[in-house]
Amino acid sequence: MRLQYGRYQGRTAETLLLRAPDYAVWVMRHQPEGRLAQYFRDLITAFDARPINQPCQACGAAATRAAALPDRSDLYFFCDDCALYPNAAPEGAAQNLRTLADFVSHVERTARRRPVARLRAFVRRMAQAKGLPRRITEPAAEAFFAGEIM
Ligand SMILES: [Zn+2]
DSSP, rough: OOOOOSSTTTHHHHHHHOOOHHHHHHHHHTTTTTTTHHHHHHHHHHHSSOOOBBBBBOOOOOOOOOOOOOTTTOOOOEEOOOOOSSSSSOOTTTEEEEEEEHHHHHHHHHHOOOOOHHHHHHHHHHHHHTTTTSOOHHHHHHHHTTTTTO
């Protein structure tokens, strides 16, 4: 879907969700009944449904979730049985990042500096872990949401 007006006129919703997820969040909050918000929600459902294409870094099984340290944008991938901090995670760390909404709430709870950049980095890294090529072109973004690239 190509945007017909506004700040991102001419861009596709698919590339925007991957490159500027903060904009998708804004649209869903401010124009929740709009066609674009509904489209973003459908894309997010597809995003969340894609499996993580990475091994658990502790045991090598298929990873199912990501962990992040406080104020850092790196992601660490684990299965449900392993964790970055098996006992108690430090304040601001997240161990159970599975969905795009998880990243939004993690950033809103913890990012004191540059929350937009951090959300963008997280979504990009999660998308790459789910098979998105490093270069986010329009065809790559479309194929990613259509489930055509694994
Ligand atoms: Zn594991």
